[in-house]
Amino acid sequence: MHIRATEGPGQGATLAQLLALIAPGTLDVVAAPLTTAVPALDVVLHDAGEDRDEDSWAATGLVLLAVGVEAGSPEAADVLRAADRAGAAAVVVRRGGRGPRASLVEAAERGRTALLTLRPGQGWTELLGQLRTALVHSLPDRSGDAAGVAGLRLGDLPGLANTVADLVGGAITIEDPQSRVLAYSRMDHEPDPMRRLTILGQEVPRWRVVELRESGFFRTLWNTDDVVRLPADDRYAERLAVAVRHGSEVLGSIWAAADGRPLAGDAAAALRTAARAAVPHLSHHRTWGRAAARAREETVHALLAGSTRAAHDAGIVRGRPYAVMVAEAHPGPPGEETVPEAPGDRVLDVLALQAAAYRPGCVTARSGRRLYVLVPAADGEADPARTLLATARSVPRGAVLAGAGPVVADVAGLPGSREAAELVVRVLRDRAGRRPATGSAVASYEEVAAEATVLRLLDRVEPLWARVEGPVHAMLAHDAAHGSSFGESVAAYLDAFGDTAGAARRLTVHPNTLRYRLRRARELFGVDLSDPAVRLLADLGLRLARRPTES
Template sequence: MHTSETDRPESGSTLAQLLALIAAGTLDVVVAPHGTGVPVSDVVLHDAGEERDEEAWAATGLVLLAVGVEVASPEAVDVLRAADRAGAAAVVMRRGARGPRAALLEAAGRGRTALLARRPGLGWTEVLGQLRTALVHSVAGRPGGAAGMDGPRLGDLPGLANTVADLVGGAITIEDPQSRVLAYSRMDHEPDPMRRLTILGQEVPRWRVVELRESGFFQALWNTDDVVRLPADDRYAERLAVAVRHGSEVLGSIWAAADGRPLAEDAVAALRTAGRAAVPHLSHHRTWGRAAARAREGAVLALLGGSMQAAYDVGIERGRPYAVLVAEAYDAGGPAQGDVGERVLDVLALQAAADRPGCVTARSGPRLYVLVPAADGESDPAGTLLATARAVPRGAVLAGTGPVVADLSELPASRDAAELVVRVLRERAARLPAAGAGSAVASYAEVAAEAAVLRLLDRVEPLWEALSGPVHALLEHDRAHGSRYGESVAAHLDAFGDTAAAARHLNVHPNTLRYRLRRARELFGVDLADPAVRLLADVGLRLGRRTG
């Protein structure tokens, strides 16, 4: 433990306030001899094995997280007694398979320090983060607290950005330590190119990050509490930036740029104040913002799965028509993974919120789901989003929309239809790789026939796998020997028996195709002159493409 009496904040918060603000079940109060209304000044990790001069050690008002100490361990009593002598408000130990020993409970009852137990499965870092954020939260919620600035509710980063913009007189962007955009102020004027790139990409462009890192700008920013100035050059206007830090931890940064007018004369002082005021907001975002976002996405997915209760959690309007859009980042090998796919879907989610107020988005693996509100009588509310998906840079996107539904209970049907559209587009891309090199979008109405075929094949597939026959034998031979009989038969069927057209599609001579078709009949009995065999071949070959 390395925190001294002089550098601990005098927060005035109580243990009860912290316990009320952290996630339920994180900590259990084992014994609190003076109740939980005791004041807390800070929360620190405490190494019980660290040697110290007992007379010099003071921990008045601290909550000590006793790393490595379990309530049932022999050293627990000594750790608690030492913390009590030092004046600690509370000490937290890990709860193991066994409960606390009687000696520990007796020592806790005789002292002043509360004994708390951390539930299994949580790490000390997570507990430390929750308690410290709760500490800042409790201070910010009181008049004259840490925020130091009237304005948005705790965690409202867009509101904070707008408040700071009014004070600084410019455009504000709030970023995390990795230069990803957390929030930005409203745009009263056309943004300069860098601000536009940053907002649309939801992060500072990588090449710009490299520039700032190599110039030493980030090193200066992260190592001072003051405002750092980035001079104007022949490309971009002047920027001011300040790091937002809680103790030694950097939570992010606030950037100010001229927004069609010069920055205010006191912009530096205002931004310095904003850096301090932003601490509880970014702390809250780090601890609860991501969890809240995950919970909201979970509610959206539950609503798309048919849970009407989730509509209250999502906050969408009952009685208003909606359509579901599904977008999937895609490359030739299948759904795109990694940073490129993530960025493509992030851009689409941002565009959805900008183009159509009331849109609700959720991510699930490589897919983005968008609930698009429709005006009365509107049949294609997602048309603009589909156009955006078609033109999105840095990778292919498959995007489809389901029909507009009048009631929220019908959203799962719209989602199913949109997912089916994406499947149709994926199969097209796999069947025609050259045509699938770019983005592909469609509404359900545009691919209704192909979607219906997919539905039929889904139902037929279990029965097909239980059967055997000429087409099964042909497919098995192709898999085992790498032959191309199935591909040749499929091309012939798709070309309605036009051998020349099918040969051009396969890039082979027509005589080569005729030879393959003859061998398919001789070896396996796949006679395309027989209508029943043609039907079975079409079904079997379509199903065969699903499994390669």
């Protein structure tokens, strides 16, 4: 038995093109008597044990995946010779521990069919998906009437969405068959409520899915190659949708919505073109999306740590200025209700989507409760993340602390911009600890430069402070042992610049109570706030004592 993996992709692809597009280290070419420039018309799962009429069996131009056959097994040579008689372009067998037998290599060199081996640790399902994607991507006519999207990097769904938006004259959302958002175009106008809900939730709201299913809209969409229109109503703007399919398989859909102006007159034709051009991108996303995303994130983290060797793999351009933005999911004020269906991870996922649509070249990477965004800057632009920071401030369903580092001239400066952005987040976290906010807080490094510098100084002072003793140490030790409030009282007095009445209000005590505590701190521990040196030490020690445990 052999099972067609595609619906007749047609002429044009060669074995060499397929090998160039699949993940490196997946296949090894053992022999290619006619070179790898031979046509490759389709990929087939091949059952070597099936009985067939050798005279009528034909496999011209097929790449046969001989699942279950190892290169070191006796039957491998028989499979290859049969495939060669049927005209196959190539046969893939698993390499195994012993490697190909000499008889197999000899048979390959005498025939016309190329012999490839699947490396240990690689799966047949993953290989099938990669070769299918490569086949579609290699079609010679894929750029014919879709020249506008043909130059995109394979799998660049945000770039695809932005390009299609330009062609259609509206706002584009690309979804998978389960109505989950894969990418969306940049927002030049305020989106209508449905687009906003879809983007922020990363999927079409369930009630809307049910509504479209029960109305028969999805049945029509999935069973036609044409564009389906969803008329405007008193709630939402007009929408056009088209299914993206590879043969009989539905890969997803592209949706166009009026974006502050009516859709272009030829929007439907442009969407049909986009659906054809989107096939290799969505197929690539399905096959490699998760693995590629992980690899890209690892590369971004390496760049932020100081490595510049793999910048191109993450889509980063050497010699181009960038700024780093860091967003941290924050639990919000104590006692504040949180939305259970939108934890911190969900908020950061939403921000990552928004960053991808913000401007071409933005790349993101997650690390725990943090999202890192590398934002490209235009020539002379000092604050490329300004609009993205404003977006972070308005993110619903949870508080976010977000900071942007300064623009650096090249990827070599990314660690410095990252460090500055992290300091901004620490400043905002410290502020939130002292003065709980009701939502997200954002800032650029320039806006908090003084506080950030203090944090840098405290980082250097902290190891030394732990090794010395003095009046402030004694006061804090007494507070820890007896539950007293001398340190809190001194800190409030210093923060109020010596205004006893103001500090007492902040502590919700009578001014005389505060004066008594300050006097006792001087008598018991020698914390004399009239002495400038003691004031400096008290300020340093109390700042260090109040630092969050996670810095």
